[in-house]
Amino acid sequence: MTITPDDVVYWQWGLFTLNGTIAFTWLVMALLTLGSWLITRNLGDDPNLTRWQNLLEVLVTGIRDQIAQVSRQQPGIYLPFVGTLFLFIAMSNLLTIVPGYEAPTGSLSTTTALAICVFVAVPVFGIASKGAGIFLRHYVKPTPLMLPFNVIGEISRTVALAVRLYGNIMSGTVIVAILLSLTPYFFPVVMQLLGLLTGMIQAYIFAILAMVYIASATSVHEGSQDQDEKPQPPVSP
Amino acid sequence: MEIDWITVSAQVVNFLILVWLLKRFLYQPVIHAMDKRENRIRSRMTTAEQRERAANQARQDYERKLADLEQQQASLLAEAEKEARQSRRDMIEQARIDTAEARNQWMQEVKEEKASFIKGVQQQSLFAVESIARRALEDLADEQLEERITHTFIDQLSTLDQGIIDTLSKTRKPATLSSSFELAPDLKNAISRELQTAIGAAVPMTFQRSERLICGIELVCEGHVLSWNLSDYLTDLTSLMEKAFETARSREPEA
Incomplete structure (x- = not known):
C-alpha cells in the first residue's frame, strides 16, 4: 500500500522522476484544459445555453461570487488563481472514484507546492494592490516586536494549508485501503463517498483560505473600518 | 511523509x-x-x-x-x-x-252640410206643407167655399184704401179680376156692384180664371192689387216656418 503517489515512479531520468503525483496532475490538467476548450470553443451569446456552457458559467459565476463575497473587491484579478486552486483540487479529489487513480492532492509535495503558490501570491497581490511599502509595513504592526510572530504566522498558516489538505486526502485514501483489506464490501464505498465530500470541502476550504489571505494582504492598513470589515476565515475542520 | x-x-x-x-x-x-x-x-x-x-x-x-x-x-x-x-x-x-285646422274645416263642412241639409229639409218641408195645404184646399174648394171666398172679397172691397179708390175712379182701363174657380154670374154681378158702390162709379171689368191662385180672387188695376188668396196664408205659413227654423238654428251651440 502506497501512502503517497510520489512513491509510484513511472519513469526516471537523472534527478527528475516522473512519479504518480506528476502524472496524475498532468491528467487532471489535461482533463480540465481539454474539457474547457471543448466547451468554450463554441460559446454563444444566445440566451439558450448548452448544458456544458451552463455548467461552466455556473462554476465561474459561483467562484466569482465567492471571491467577491470574501474579499469585498472586484473578483477579476483573483479569479484565475483562486478558481484554478479550487478546480484543480476539486477535480483531483473527484477522480478518486476512478479505480487506479491516485489523487495528486494526497501527496504532500503537491499540497506544499500549492501552499507555496499561495504563500507567494499573498505578497504579490498585496504589493500589486497597495505597494511594497504599505504591504511590508503591516509585518511590523502594531509594534516591530511583532515582526517575528507575523512572519511565523505567515509560514505556519502556509504549512497548515499544505498539511490540512494532504492529511485529509491521504487519510481518506488510507482508510479506504485499510477497509478494503478488512471489509471489502460496502464500507469502502461509503468511505469513498465520504472522501468525495471531504475532497470537495477541502477544495473549497483551500481556495477560500487562499482568498482570505490574499484579501487580508490587499486590504491591509486601510483604516480601522477596513480592519473591522476584514473577512473572517472559515473554521477548518 | x-x-x-x-x-x-x-x-x-x-x-x-x-x-x-x-x-x-x-x-x-x-x-x-x-x-x-x-x-x-x-x-x-x-x-x-x-x-x-x-x-x-x-x-x-x-x-x-x-x-x-x-x-x-x-x-x-x-x-x-x-x-x-x-x-x-x-x-x-x-x-x-x-x-x-282639419277639425275646423271638417266642422265647417259639417256645419255647411248641416245647414244645407236643414235648408233642404226646410224647403222640402215647406214645399210639402204647401203642397199638402194646396191640395187639401183644392180638394176642399167647392161652391160654398167659393161663394164664401167671394163674399169675403166683397167685404174687402168695402174697406178699400183711399188711394186705390182714387186710382180706380180715374182710370179708364178695365180692372182684371182673376179667380181660381169659375165665378157664378150672380157673384160676378155682386162684385161689380160692390166695386161700383165703393168707388162711386162704374168700373169696366174683365173676368178670367187663374191656376196660379190656389183658392182666391185677385183684382188688378193700374198696378194696384186687391186679393184674397189662400196662397197668401201659405206664404205667411212659410215665412213663419222660416223664422222658426232661423230661431232654432241660432240657438244651436257653436261646435
Whole structure:
C-alpha cells in the first residue's frame, strides 16, 4: 500500500522522476484544459445555453461570487488563481472514484507546492494592490516586536494549508485501503463517498483560505473600518 | 511523509501552467460570453423598455382619443336628442295645428252640410206643407167655399184704401179680376156692384180664371192689387216656418 503517489515512479531520468503525483496532475490538467476548450470553443451569446456552457458559467459565476463575497473587491484579478486552486483540487479529489487513480492532492509535495503558490501570491497581490511599502509595513504592526510572530504566522498558516489538505486526502485514501483489506464490501464505498465530500470541502476550504489571505494582504492598513470589515476565515475542520 | 522538492517545483510549474491554461480556455471565454450576453440582454431590455414606453405613449394617446371620441359622441348624442325633442315638439305642435285646422274645416263642412241639409229639409218641408195645404184646399174648394171666398172679397172691397179708390175712379182701363174657380154670374154681378158702390162709379171689368191662385180672387188695376188668396196664408205659413227654423238654428251651440 502506497501512502503517497510520489512513491509510484513511472519513469526516471537523472534527478527528475516522473512519479504518480506528476502524472496524475498532468491528467487532471489535461482533463480540465481539454474539457474547457471543448466547451468554450463554441460559446454563444444566445440566451439558450448548452448544458456544458451552463455548467461552466455556473462554476465561474459561483467562484466569482465567492471571491467577491470574501474579499469585498472586484473578483477579476483573483479569479484565475483562486478558481484554478479550487478546480484543480476539486477535480483531483473527484477522480478518486476512478479505480487506479491516485489523487495528486494526497501527496504532500503537491499540497506544499500549492501552499507555496499561495504563500507567494499573498505578497504579490498585496504589493500589486497597495505597494511594497504599505504591504511590508503591516509585518511590523502594531509594534516591530511583532515582526517575528507575523512572519511565523505567515509560514505556519502556509504549512497548515499544505498539511490540512494532504492529511485529509491521504487519510481518506488510507482508510479506504485499510477497509478494503478488512471489509471489502460496502464500507469502502461509503468511505469513498465520504472522501468525495471531504475532497470537495477541502477544495473549497483551500481556495477560500487562499482568498482570505490574499484579501487580508490587499486590504491591509486601510483604516480601522477596513480592519473591522476584514473577512473572517472559515473554521477548518 | 516526505517532501520531494523536485516534485514540489514541478507541481508549482504545473499549477502555474494550469492557471494560464484555464485563464485562456475557461475564464476568459466564459466571462466574455457572459458579458456579451449580458450586453445583448441589456440592449434588448433597453429596446423593450423603449418599446414599452412607446406602447404606453401610444396607449395613452389612444385612451385620450377614445375619451375625446366618447365625449364628442355624448355631446352629439345629447344634441341630437335635444334636436329630436324639439323636432318632436314642433311636429306635435304642427300636428295639433293641422288637426285643429282639419277639425275646423271638417266642422265647417259639417256645419255647411248641416245647414244645407236643414235648408233642404226646410224647403222640402215647406214645399210639402204647401203642397199638402194646396191640395187639401183644392180638394176642399167647392161652391160654398167659393161663394164664401167671394163674399169675403166683397167685404174687402168695402174697406178699400183711399188711394186705390182714387186710382180706380180715374182710370179708364178695365180692372182684371182673376179667380181660381169659375165665378157664378150672380157673384160676378155682386162684385161689380160692390166695386161700383165703393168707388162711386162704374168700373169696366174683365173676368178670367187663374191656376196660379190656389183658392182666391185677385183684382188688378193700374198696378194696384186687391186679393184674397189662400196662397197668401201659405206664404205667411212659410215665412213663419222660416223664422222658426232661423230661431232654432241660432240657438244651436257653436261646435
